[in-house]
Amino acid sequence: MPGPALGWIPGELAALEAKGLRRGLEPITGAQGPVVSIGGRELVNLCSNDYLGLAADPRLRQAAAAAAGRLGAGAGAARLVVGDLELHHELEARLARMKGTGSALLFSTGYHVNAGVPGALVGPGDAVFSDAWNHASIIDGCRLSRAGVHVYRHRDVEGLSALLAASRARRRLVVTDAVFGMDGDAAPLREIVEACERHGAMLYLDEAHSTGVLGPTGAGLAEALGVTGRVDVLMGTLGKALGSFGAFVAGSSELTGWLVSRARTFVFTTALPPSACAAALAALDVLEGEPERRTRLGALSARMKGGLEALGFPMEGVVAPIFPVVLGEEARALEASRRLREQGFHVKAIRPPTVPRGTSRLRVSLTASHTAAQVDGFLSALRDVV
Numbered sequence: 001m002p003g004p005a006l007g008w009i010p011g012e013l014a015a016l017e018a019k020g021l022r023r024g025l026e027p028i029t030g031a032q033g034p035v036v037s038i039g040g041r042e043l044v045n046l047c048s049n050d051y052l053g054l055a056a057d058p059r060l061r062q063a064a065a066a067a068a069g070r071l072g073a074g075a076g077a078a079r080l081v082v083g084d085l086e087l088h089h090e091l092e093a094r095l096a097r098m099k100g101t102g103s104a105l106l107f108s109t110g111y112h113v114n115a116g117v118p119g120a121l122v123g124p125g126d127a128v129f130s131d132a133w134n135h136a137s138i139i140d141g142c143r144l145s146r147a148g149v150h151v152y153r154h155r156d157v158e159g160l161s162a163l164l165a166a167s168r169a170r171r172r173l174v175v176t177d178a179v180f181g182m183d184g185d186a187a188p189l190r191e192i193v194e195a196c197e198r199h200g201a202m203l204y205l206d207e208a209h210s211t212g213v214l215g216p217t218g219a220g221l222a223e224a225l226g227v228t229g230r231v232d233v234l235m236g237t238l239g240k241a242l243g244s245f246g247a248f249v250a251g252s253s254e255l256t257g258w259l260v261s262r263a264r265t266f267v268f269t270t271a272l273p274p275s276a277c278a279a280a281l282a283a284l285d286v287l288e289g290e291p292e293r294r295t296r297l298g299a300l301s302a303r304m305k306g307g308l309e310a311l312g313f314p315m316e317g318v319v320a321p322i323f324p325v326v327l328g329e330e331a332r333a334l335e336a337s338r339r340l341r342e343q344g345f346h347v348k349a350i351r352p353p354t355v356p357r358g359t360s361r362l363r364v365s366l367t368a369s370h371t372a373a374q375v376d377g378f379l380s381a382l383r384d385v386v
């Protein structure tokens with residue numbers, strides 16, 4: 001039982017449970033992969049962000065183990081104290097090269113980037129403009145910045161332009177996900193770039209789901225549309241397609257130099273461990289050397305998308321290996337997830353506040369390590385369940 005001051009928690013948890021909004025942990029036994037073991041059962045895993053299937057790749061494992069052997073388990077301090085490793089600089093140079101920017105700066109997680117970087121760019125008296133479906137970490141970062149926050153309708157560039165035109169703020173920052181993580185659709189980036197240029201606003205693009213996935217070399221949506229040099233702040237994570245852990249900002253050396261001094265979530269936290277950096281470097285080698293992984297992911301995605309559309313789920317605008325199977329009520333999504341589990345498929349129900357009320361869903365995602373048979377098996381199980 002909790003102490004008396006925490007006595008309110010059990011009742012609140014029961015209320016969440018009754019609304020189908022309680023969340024719980026479920027450990028997997030063994031490694032991440034296209035099949036995972038949970039509670040003694042092998043399940044086809046259709047909910048990871050390990051899009052290139054690299055999290056358990058032997059080359060990343062060996063690189064991580066070797067770096068830990070050579071340099072230790074932890075960085076020991078923040079970068080600005082004595083945790084600044086040469087390995088961090090090597091990885092930053094590689095990330096800048098991959099993204100096609102002058103510079104890159106590592107952060108502990110994507111959450112740290114989004115929570116702290118907006119506040120280094122805008123503050124009280126300034127304005128930030130944020131897509132209504134942006135990731136929770138962006139919402140938090142906008143609030144923490146203490147700038148005025150203007151939320152525009154999802155993908156609505158006209159609405160954004162009107163807000164920009166009406167703003168008299170000193171500095172203005174537009175923030176958007178490149179690919180929206182619960183819907184798989186992309187921001188209208190070219191139009192947003194033009195709106196920002198027209199109104200003299202800074203542009204911040206979150207490439208968490210597109211890094212390693214979109215673009216001719218897998219650099220992301222900005223690369224795919226040829227607008228990298230026109231985006232001021234590019235963020236990406238190392239924990240999704242790159243199979244490791246950590247995150248980064250790519251941009252000009254002026255930008256990263258400013259963030260080193262002014263981004264609180266860079267300054268006040270322990271530097272990334274050597275193992276995570278080495279694994280990410282190995283992932284960048286794979287990204288360059290094995291473009292066929294992205295080809296395979298594209299082919300599997302087309303198969304999944306076509307199959308879901310045939311079952312009546314609209315997939316319009318889906319550009320990434322993320323497929324929203326929107327079912328509506330929380331209970332309906334939970335029940336579908338449970339029944340799919342019985343048939344050997346692990347797909348999480350995504351509920352508010354992660355997605356808007358009434359759009360609870362199964363968020364299906366694929367990796368390059370899945371097989372066509374797994375995709376077909378899932379589609380057939382889903383047909384029985386819905």
Ligand SMILES: *Cc1c(COP(=O)(O)O)cnc(C)c1O
Pocket residue numbers: 109110111112114135137177181206208209237238239246247
């Ligand atoms: C996952 C995610 C993040 C957070 O990245 P982490 O490295 O997992 O903390 C930020 N933005 C978006 C859009 C994401 O999907």
